Every structure is written in C-alpha cells, then in structure tokens.
Amino acid sequence: MIEALGLTKRYGAVDAARGVCFRVAPGEVVGLLGPNGAGKTTVLRMLAGILTPSEGEARVAGHAASDDAFALKRSLGFLSGDTALYQRLTPREVLRYFGRLNEMPEASLTARIEALVQAFQMGDFADRQCGKLSAGQKQRANVARAFLHDPPALILDEPTTALDVVSGRFLLDAIRKERGRGKAILFSTHVLGDAEALCDRVVLLHQGQVLDDGTVADVVSRAGARNLTDAFLARIGATA
C-alpha cells in the first residue's frame, strides 16, 4: 500500500536518503525509527509527494508520485510536526477547507466533518480559532484533518510529540482503530515505547539508509538486545 522503492534524495553533495526501500501493507502499522538527522522526514516527505526523489519512486495505493501526485495525495493522510493548523481558522473551517481541496462533495463533507468532530471529541472547541487551542486539542484537529478524506494510507510523523499522556493515548487508540479498518500506517516516532506497543514492524533508518526492517522481535533478536531501545542503540552505535 505504501512503497518506498529505492528512494534517494540529494542536496548538493549531501545524501539525505540513499536507496531507501520498504513496504507497508494494508492493516499494518510500521514504525520508522531513527535518530535526529537520520532522514526520516525526508523519506516521509518523498512518500507524501511533497519532495521529489532524486532517484527511486514513492507509491501509495499503487499511485506513483512521478505519474500522478494528486492520486497519491488523495490516497494518503499526512501528519507531521511541520504540518500545523491555521491559527485564525476554527477546526471546523480547517476541515472544510481541506475537504474542498480534496474535492469532496459538500454534502458528504459536512457529514464527514460532523462524524470526525464526534469521534475526536472536538465538540467543545470545533468552532474556536486554532490559535486559542491547547496542544492536545490542536493535535486532535490535525489528526482529523489527516483522516478527513478517509484515505487508505496514513503517514504520521512523530504525532505524539509534545502531547500529554491523555492526548497521546487518545491518538494511539485512533491509530489502532484505523489499522483495524485496514489502513496502511507508517508511523515515525522518537518514543520507542510507543513503537514497541503499536507497530507490527519497524524500519531502522540511520544516515539516510535502512539498517534493519522486521518485526520488533526480529529486530531485537538480530541485534542481540533485550528490548527495542537497546537494539536501536546497538545498531546506531555499530555504525556510528
């Protein structure tokens, strides 16, 4: 469903990503793990069709960014720390705006917005300007924006960063529900505990390259570690 096929991104002499390959199947949550500067955001941006790869191809639901970037974007919900909400619009207005950009019919868009407002418990703040919301409320609205057009694939870049325990738990539950609905979910995080609890597989990325790809148990085993954190540190340290 989500496919990174030899993705490479060069900025002058620097390779932010080199030949990155992995797949995320429907109904699967894959964690993309790596230290700061590993190239996670670059890879995710290429998969989302925001960045053009220097080499390789990004595919989502069979759509290649190079052939039909719009079809790819319509098949994808993307959320990252860099995708903020408009401070002077309300969550309901933000959702309507992105629904229109996705060319959703007005009638179904209205129904979908109301459903999301209910599902994400946004009733109290859906008509308040985003600039006046708490971090947790903003993130709920942002997740609702990513889920709005009900895409078959989701890319979530460090979605729990800066959230309190309650909001973080709420978000992880939402991701599990989407997995249950057959969505392919690529999940990037620094919180390895979240990855261990949520991910069916993890991909370790370091210096723009994939170091390992497998289930949490496999990755831990291959690293000869006791848990994912130790495995992560071992792999990073082995190549540092």
Add this chain to the structure above:
Amino acid sequence: MRPLIVWHIFRKDLRETLRDRRALFTTVVLPLVLYPLLFTAIGSFTSNKREQLAAQAARIAVWGPVPERTVQAVLADKGTLVERQASVPPDAEDRARKAVADKTLDVVLLTPEGASGPSIPLKVYADSTQLQSEAMQQRVLKTLRKHEASLLEERMVALGQPAMSARPLAVEEADLSSGSRRAASLVGSLLPYMVLVLLASAAFYSAIDLTAGEKERGTLQTLLTAPVHALEVVAGKYLTVVTMTLVAALANIGSLSLAIGRILSAEGAQDSFHMSGGVVVALFLTLVPAALLLASLFIAVGVMARTYKEGQSYLMPLLFLVLFAALGSTLPGVELTPALALVPLSNVALLMRELLTGRATLGLASMVLIASFAYAALGLLLAARVFETEQVLLSGEKPWKDVFARKAKGGFTPGNTLFFVAVLVVVVFYGSLPLMAAVTRQQIGQAIALSELGFFLAPAVVWALLMRVPLRDALQLRLPSRRGLAGTALLVLGGWAVGLATGSVLDNFQGAREYGEQLGQLLGKHGPLSLWAAVLLVGVLPAVCEEACFRGVVLTGFARSGSRALAVVGSALAFGLFHVNPWHIAAATVLGLVLGYAAFESRSLLPSVLLHFVNNALQMVMVRVPAVKAVFESWTAIGTGLVVTAVALWFLRGSGRPPTASVPGLRRPGSVGPSGPLGAPARAE
C-alpha cells in the same frame, strides 16, 4: 490549474487575513481614520500659524547708519524696534544668528558704517530655517521694495520728471491657473507618491504573512500535503494580496483626497480640490497593474524567507525601491514621456499625476498600462517559478540557485508561456518603433509582412525550438477529426459574423468609429494596397503567423495547466493585447475567444487559421465593394452567421484526438492569436 481550487485557497487566505486585526487595522482602518485627523490637525495648525504671523509685529534690530526714513517705513508695517546701534558690531553676523536662534529678534537691518551717496547698502538678515524669521523677512523686504519705489519717485519729481516715470514698467504678478488647478497640481504631486507607498505597505504585510508567515507557522507544508498544484497555491495567495492591496488603495485614495482637500482649503486654495468619479475610476484602474506587480514581487521574495522576521529583511530593500520609483511624481519638471512610461511604478505615479491634473493622454496611458501589465506578468512568472521550487517552499535555504536553475525537462508550461507573452510585448513594442519610423504610407505592405513574420511567426517557432517542443505539437499542425472538419467548414461559413457583430456593437462608440475610419483609409480602396495585396497581407499572413503564435504556442502553453478556460481566455487576452488600440483590443479579444475554443477543442490550428483568414479577407473586400458590405452587414446575415457559428462550435467541441506523449498533460489542443500594431485592417484581426 483549477479555478475552483484557486477560489477555495483565495477565500481561505482572505478570511485569515481579514481576521488578522493588526493587518486589517493597518491597511484599511488606519488610513480611513489617520489621514483626516492628521491633515485636519496640520491644516488647522497651518491656518492658525498664518493668521498668527500676519497679526504679529516683526522684532527688528537696526545696526549702523540705516536712514531714519527707511527705519520708520519698516516699523510702520507692524514692526517693533528691539535694538538700535549707530555702529555695526564687529561680529554682526554671529550676533544676528544667535539673536534669531534665541528668538529675541526676527530680522536685523544693517548698513555698513561710512556708507553714503545716492545708493545706501542695506542688508536684511533672517534665518530661513525658522518660519517666523523668514515670514518677517519677507514682510520687511516687501515694505522695503515699496519704500524704494517711493524714494525713486521723489527723485524723479526733484528732477522735474513725472512720478510715474520712476515705473517705466507697471509690473503686476498674475497667475493664470485657477485655484483648483493649483490645488490639483499640488495633490497630483503628493497623492500618487503617498498612494503607492501605502499600496506597497499593504502588499508588503499581506505577502509576508501569506508566505514567510505561513512557513514559520508550518501551515504551508500542511497545504502541500493536499492535492493542489503549486501554481494554484500561488494564484490563490496572489489574488488575496492583490485584493488586500486594492482595498487599501481604495481606502487610501478616498481618505487622502478628503484630507488633502481639507488642508488645501486651509492653505487658501478656495476652489478646493475635487476628484470626479471618472478620475477616481481611472486612478483605480491605473493602480490595478501596480498592485498586480507589487503582489507578485513581494510574494516571490517573501516565500524565500523562513520566518516573518526574515521576510521583512528580504522585502525591505524592495520596499525602498518602490519608494524611490514613486518619488518620480513629486519631482518638479518630470513629465510622463514614452520613455518614462516604461519605467515600472514611476510610470504609474506619473500617470496618476497626469490624471489628477487633467493632462493624461490616451496614448501614454495605454503605454503605461501595457508596460505595467507586462511587468506584472513577469513578476507573476517569477512568483510561480519560486512556488514550483520545492526546496524554497520547504526550507528557504539556498533558494535563488534552485529558482533559476535550468529545469531538466523541456516543454511549455503556463508560467513560461506567460514569460513568452511578456517578451513578445517588449519585442513588438521596441521592434515596431523603428519599423513605423522607417516605412512610408506606400510601404505599408512591407511593414505588415515584416511585422507578421518577425513579431509573431518567428518568435513562435524560436520559442517552440527553445522549449524543445516539436513544431507539430507546439503549432497544432494536424488535421481535425471528421467531426472537427465538419465544424471547421461551418465555422468558415458563419464565423465571420462574430467579427461583424462585435464591430457593429463597437460602432456605437465615437472612438471606435474614428479608429475604424483611420484603418479604412490606410487599408481601404484609397490606400496603397490593391485588393489582392490586401487579402494576402491582411488576410493570409495574419491568419498563418498570428494563429501560429497565439493559437499555437500560447494556447498550447496555457493548455498545459489542464484548464480550458485558462487556455482559451488567456490566449484571447494575449491576442487582443497586441492590437494596441483599445477598441481593436476589444474586438480582437472577442474573436480570439472563438478562435481559441475552436483550436482547443479540435486540437488543430486549421479551424482558427481559416476563420482568421475569412474574417480579415472579408473586411478587405467589404471596404472596397459596397454591395458585399451591404449584404454582410445586415443583421439577418449576421444573425444567421452567428447561429451557424454556434453549430460549428458544437461540432468542434470534443472533436480533438487524445493527446500525444510528446506534450504530456495536454489533454486537448490549444492555439494562438492576432496582429501587431501594423498588422490589421478595420476590424480585421
């Protein structure tokens, strides 16, 4: 580019901007409130000060042997003697300066010691940097001139001559200009500068907020995750900045006019300044291209920045350039000339001044507008190019290298097509000047041939080669389908009616009739061209050359946006623009819409070439053969022709074949347009 998506982006950006109370206050509320208050206060202060000075006595010191009669004459005109010394102090100038600076004196009269004879030297010291001292000096000088005249009369009488012989010339100062004219002149100098500055300020803040501000807030990347073209984003933001800029312009023009009128009234310009509705509309229309240019430049530069603060740093030099350009209208002696009409923003400021003082001419105004729209198109091209540069949008690091790096793929884009049109404007403008200067009336045929081949066909072919687009695709050199051929045949039978119907409507206007008569004299039976030469030069050549240009590369380029509306309307507007005369532009644009639709839908240049030929050739025949003119100009014939045209367009709709791989993204064909300044006859396009 999808207009509906652009509309959604525009609406969202406008809503956000209007909710920014600081921006709204600065661009709209502040000028509405501040200028009346400011100018009223200044007017009131100036008026009071003038009255105060008129009533106040001048404080005068007299040093040296100034004649007593002279002193008394000066003191008699509201003068108070503060100090009198028979001798001149050694440091007279320094003492005078200090006394005036300390405000103990206004004026010092000084005659050097030992002065005698028929001409007594008299110095009148004052400080021109001090309002009161200067005003009192003027009063004393005026009194002294009168006193001098009186002394001269006495001397003439003493010599046995009549007193009036002391005034061989009875000079009287008189200003021919009316009060309102003087007021308009003053406003004409000030208002364009102030309006342009405020216009730039409005564009400045809107553009930073919607580019660098959005980047800093992280919302630009959110937008890029949605299925939108970068061009749609820039178009939406562009419209928002232009809207805010024009709203600010309206607020400022209205507010400043009232405020300046108030101060002029206080200054004594009794025929206070009034702007007619026509002038206001003309001013606003003049500001539109300026707003378009400023918005595009500020957006293009603003998006380079990563933060709002950085955006201010980037845009500040640009703002200073705008201020410098706008200064042109305030400089005495600077007039709007053909050369200055090409200087961006200065031309707008000068045209505004001409409009306000009632000296604007249609020719120069057209030049200013055409040049300004061309610059705005270039600015928009730059903005579009910047927005297509992903690294600039995502980070802003090392942007210029990316923006101007040569793209690997060739091919037309809406952006580079706009650039082509802008370059063509420059080529035609500068090329036609020497051409028109070099040819005589008898050589009009050569001029038409040269302009058609040199200004339209050659640039179109060169552009296609530069963009590495095969000529077959760039110029739509393919036959229509069978359905398209049927449509083409019908279009040839009835399409001429479009030009005649437009001409009949335009004939209701005096300007259009005069223009038609001028062209008729040049290209009609009394002109230098025979019928066959006219059909060849005005019928065949424009049909081939202009169609290759406008329904070829221009329409094909705009069609790459995926929007039929942009391709057809854009190519028609470009086609119209090159007809220079406003009436001809209107007629050509209407015909351009039909030509563009036919070419787009059929994916062939053939229908538009044939209709263009029939349209122009028929005009040549009609101006020579009255019987033909009578038949075709009847509303029965025109009505029938229009119905046939509608059927033809129905046949042509969707008749084109699928796009070829060599022009990816071109779902249907596009086309090209009309003639240059020398290239068309009465309503021939």
